[in-house]
Amino acid sequence: MADTNRTADTHLHRVALPDGWDVSGVELYLKDESTHPTGSLKHRLARSLFLYAICNGEIGPGTTVIEASSGSTAVSEAYFARMLGLPFVAVMSRTTSPEKVAMVEREGGRCHLVADAGEVYDVARRLADECEGHYLDQFTYAERATDWRGNNTIAESVFEQMSLEPHPIPAWIVVGAGTGGTSATFGRYVRFRGAPTRVAVVDPENSAFLPAYQGRSTAGSRGSRIEGIGRPRAEPSFLPRVVDRMLGVPDAASVAAMRFLHDRTGMRAGASTGTNLYGALRIACEMRASGTHGSIVTLVCDHGERYAHTYADDAWLVEQGLDLTAYREVLDRAWLTGEWTG
Numbered sequence: 001m002a003d004t005n006r007t008a009d010t011h012l013h014r015v016a017l018p019d020g021w022d023v024s025g026v027e028l029y030l031k032d033e034s035t036h037p038t039g040s041l042k043h044r045l046a047r048s049l050f051l052y053a054i055c056n057g058e059i060g061p062g063t064t065v066i067e068a069s070s071g072s073t074a075v076s077e078a079y080f081a082r083m084l085g086l087p088f089v090a091v092m093s094r095t096t097s098p099e100k101v102a103m104v105e106r107e108g109g110r111c112h113l114v115a116d117a118g119e120v121y122d123v124a125r126r127l128a129d130e131c132e133g134h135y136l137d138q139f140t141y142a143e144r145a146t147d148w149r150g151n152n153t154i155a156e157s158v159f160e161q162m163s164l165e166p167h168p169i170p171a172w173i174v175v176g177a178g179t180g181g182t183s184a185t186f187g188r189y190v191r192f193r194g195a196p197t198r199v200a201v202v203d204p205e206n207s208a209f210l211p212a213y214q215g216r217s218t219a220g221s222r223g224s225r226i227e228g229i230g231r232p233r234a235e236p237s238f239l240p241r242v243v244d245r246m247l248g249v250p251d252a253a254s255v256a257a258m259r260f261l262h263d264r265t266g267m268r269a270g271a272s273t274g275t276n277l278y279g280a281l282r283i284a285c286e287m288r289a290s291g292t293h294g295s296i297v298t299l300v301c302d303h304g305e306r307y308a309h310t311y312a313d314d315a316w317l318v319e320q321g322l323d324l325t326a327y328r329e330v331l332d333r334a335w336l337t338g339e340w341t342g
Contacts, residue, residue, distance in 0.1 A: 142181025180238025187242025
């Protein structure tokens with residue numbers, strides 16, 4: 001609980017939109033989750049998962065803790081495992097950024113890399129069985145390990161920090177889906193409070209969440225190149241009934257928005273933050289066009305330093321066939337004119 005006391009909140013930044021936006025009555029905010037001790041939104045989730053497992057008798061002294069992760073959750077869980085003096089193993093895809101692998105190891109964890117991102121679940125379960133350890137399984141337990149009614153959740157934090165703003169009840173919350181836990185927390189919380197806030201989930205290419213939301217087959221989904229969000233299957237923690245809207249975002253748009261954020265505000269973040277920003281700006285432009293006043297809140301998921309060899313590397317983008325030009329034009333036009341052309 002000492003960690004909770006030390007890290008109870010993160011900054012909420014109001015984005016200074018250009019002249020012309022002020023009279024539109026639309027305001028944009030970024031909740032900066034990269035300021036947690038482990039540098040990402042997943043710090044809250046990791047703490048909740050450990051508390052849930054401990055209170056359910058799944059973790060005790062000496063228990064080896066296993067997780068399937070795309071990286072950031074594993075970094076945060078390795079931190080808590082070290083705090084508790086427990087061995088930790090992260091099962092991750094070989095495509096995970098080397099910076100994240102190094103961060104897990106720096107916290108004392110061990111990384112078990114697999115060739116196919118779809119293998120992480122079974123491999124993590126097998127490793128836990130072999131050592132009589134505990135598989136945290138963030139993709140199943142994210143929505144139930146988090147007390148969505150409050151108790152230092154991200155939703156409660158956002159609403160408290162917005163309380164003195166011109167539009168204190170957000171019109172929209174925009175988030176991505178990795179486990180689905182964040183959208184579940186926000187979606188439940190706004191219903192619990194009876195707030196008119198709507199929740200939009202942005203989803204990258206090749207993710208199963210958007211097809212599942214639309215009632216389409218998810219066969220052939222490959223996950224995502226945008227680390228931290230997008231999955232090859234619709235995870236158990238994803239609750240589509242508490243989501244009001246989903247938007248597909250091309251991978252090149254996510255990276256373009258990540259770089260756009262730095263150019264316009266100086267904030268360095270990862271591509272999942274870019275996905276969030278791309279969707280939030282689109283909704284802001286729609287509100288402006290319809291004359292709707294209100295606030296939009298989205299998240300800075302993690303820091304850009306984790307992606308020096310991927311999203312921040314022009315050579316990597318060429319390798320991946322990602323051309324940012326068209327999406328950067330969409331973002332620049334939206335920023336300067338309030339018109340969405342994507």
